Amino acid sequence: MTAAQGDVRGRGGAGHVAREPEGVVSWLTTTDHKKVGVLYMVTAFLFFLVAGAFSILMRAELAAPGLQLMDLGTYNELFTMHGTAMIFFFATPMVVGLANYFVPLQLGAADVAFPRLNAFTYWLFLFSALIVFGGFFVAAGAAAFGWYGYPPLSTATYSPGLGADLWVMGLLLSGVASILGAVNLLATIFAMRAPGLTMFRLPLFTWNILVTSVLMLFTFPVIGAALAMLFIDRNLGGSFFTAEGDPLVYQHLFWFFGHPEVYIIALPFFGIVSEIVPVFSRKPLFGYKAFVFATVLIGAYSFSVWAHHMFTTGAIAALFFTITSFLIAIPTGVKFFGWIATMWRGRIWLATPMLHCLGMMGMFLIGGITGVFLASAPIDYALHDTYYVVAHMHYVLFGTGVFAMFAGVFYWFPKMTGRMLDERLGAIQFWLVFIGFNLTFFPMHQLGIDGMPRRVGDYLAATGWTDLNFVSTAGTAVIALGVVIFLYNFVTSLSHGPLAGDDPWGGHTLEWATSSPPPHHNFARLPPITSDRPVLDERLALGPRQGGEPIQPPASRSQEGRRRRG
Amino acid sequence: MTKPRRAWRRLPEAALLVALTGCLPAAVTDRGREVAWLYDLFFVAAAIVFVFVAALIGWSVVRYRGAPGRDVALPEPVHGNLRLEIMWWALPTALVVLLIGFTWVVLAQVDAREEEPSLTIEVEGFQWGWRFTYEEADVVVSGTAADPPTLTLPTERTIAFVITSTDVVHSFSIPAFLIKRDALPTRKNRFDVVIELAGTYGGQCGEFCGLLHARQLFEIKAVPGDEFDTWLASQARTEP
Amino acid sequence: MAEEVRFFLRGLVYLVPITVVYWLVSKEPAGTALLVALVVGFVAVIGLVLLHASSAAAELRPRSGGIAGRLLGAVNRAIGFHERVDAPPPLEGGPDLIPTGSPWPLITAASIVVAGLGLIFGTWLLLPGLALLAWALLGWLTQLDRA
Ligand code: HEM
Ligand SMILES: [Cu+2]
């Protein structure tokens, strides 16, 4: 504590001495939000690799008609676990990890509100994920009823295996972790802001995390209830969702959670894009309040659209859900205009974070547009549960969860490690993933229009779906190559990347006011906060030519050796 | 301004133009015609929005691209513009209202039910197959994954499908008709349709229902009314 | 502090009417119940925040003026987009002392998982899990004062 008060020399207190124990034990017992954040992110990324490996197997099987690699049962397990893991064990915890690391920094705070609770939610998430994956190691295999586990199929009668129980219990516990994590983030944002940091000066990433936390707080209890009832049906003789009960109620409960979940994943990544675009356009964000308002509206609207996933049940108010779903397009469109207006007349620096943001905008634009098709009930009658939906959902989820995630990783890696990722490799990776992604998923629109249903491990050659499926599988290989390049870049840059300095990009928000990596207590001093971009303000106040440290382009490792910090 | 090496920005537009050729298959039913029409309308709107937004993004990147690195002399900081902001709330709102209006009309047409359909088929999904009952004639056709059934239907007559399931959730889906409806164990679902074009149309379960979901196929054979009548009569006679 | 409250009030501006509309057009009980629960949840959070920050309540309270003026003022104060920039720091709280590391979060999570698996595999696992959980919670709580 004395260090935090005493050391005001550098911008980040380079003289600070860490006092946590080193080594494995320090990770097992840590309550530092930065370390917990890193644990979250690394774990989530590992699950991304696992779920990605499942998708490679699925795509390999679908490259040609007939069953080449596996039987239908295995395929069913794979897509179930791919979807489950991507949503619950990759995208959601990745969001929580990023929030853990960067929300306190953006607030100018020393930690989250409840550091131990924070560590607890991480461990609970990790263990519950392992429980779900444990299904692969029991006799009957993993759960095989899709990531939304509709009863009666998911009841004991039709899915008697142990893997299904592990799936239910694991998701239930990870839901508890998510609720507690949301409480923690809410309390942090409400209670731990630096003096002068009013709500309307919060960085956009933090605003998006705030709305996300509210969505998590109110929707995870709903899926928790659904899973608990399913668990009772399966193990304790209940009949909430069996044919004597009402399986449709489960669908309502699931999607009351499931649709906001899409925004739990999307909003924080919108937030990341809204952070990066101004920095790399070298202009303040255009229309800050419009962004905030759009974020809040998306959050509120997302509670009232759930049954657009149930149009074909014929048992819901189709027009109501068509209208509410369309409404979401409006604030989403506003965000696009805001990003564009921020770039307009800027000086765009096309470094890897910005490149990935542009990729996200392009892909989410397509995903958003196809979403409008699916929101129209009559069109959904035709396209529901076809590959069109698989295409739509990946343009949305991959566009945000992967492209914007990489944008954030390239942007914040220097903050977390003090070193740069390699820009050239990053650009190559971007183009590989971008091309591979579109090769994989664009043809799926046409497959869906041609009537190919999702969740099938096989199809007949007579359907004429073979060529497009083959293209799609080839694209997956290209994505995989891009991801491998990222891994190489990541691992080598950790120890050999050029030194980054505290603020390599010329950031606007508080995380750039401390050293890289930040000391245990985060800040030695805070700049005065009179707007949503205190670091930029301070730099401007210092005059255009002496703006603190010079901002230099991060050199490619090949071009220039290690650069020392000034 | 558009240097050739920036041509990649055009790629998404090109891709969308490619997709233009990929409209919904030509409609073969009365309701399908409405859906296909609505889809086309959406597609035109989507193409305009996509080209507009992608072009704005592309243009700003190309036009305002700056050198990497040190740039402390920032461009004139602009934080907002009320007129612009009103415009971009209004623009998507107008478009959305328009699309809601058309959806409203088509939804009513597609969901419309005939008081007295000339033919009622009870559709029962089960793991893993289909049972079709011609209610008026008391004829049953059924088949499983190993031997998928063929449903013979008349053209130019209103057919009502009443759909249910005996176990888990399935979905009665005929891509060529541009429609599907879930088969739920706890309720009866219904849609009506008039087939306008004779032919053979593939059908497949649309909601994941377990191990052999991928094999839960059926086929619809649409024939002219008189041909259908003869067929049905022959079935009724052979049925005990 | 009032902006935190306004945030949820603005949510209610949409959620309350949509709940009513949903019930009227669908008469569907499950979804309506969920929406009602959501509204109640929002109200509860607002109550919690007000409880912690009486300054927020004061900021939102109606002031003088004619009936219409007070009404409009109240609505504007409740959901308007303005914020006192000289506002006192948000909710009192947050650790001025950063807790040192603790093994208890990990142990507590592990014991909950054991207990959860006990619900599947039987009491032979459930009981040890609960015992472990009790021990972990005890450890966690007694460590708190040494933070
Ligand atoms: C790494 C590249 C990826 C590939 C090649 C891929 C491929 C696929 C494929 C082929 C399916 C359809 C399976 C079927 O219906 O038979 C699928 C389903 C799904 N994917 Fe992905 N995916 C990828 C990444 C992601 C990401 C990043 C997310 C989410 C953040 C995601 C979420 C889902 C979900 C939720 C499903 C639905 C699973 C279900 O039907 O239960 N995927 N994926
Ligand atoms: Cu949804």
Ligand SMILES: [Cu+2]
């Ligand atoms: Cu099926």
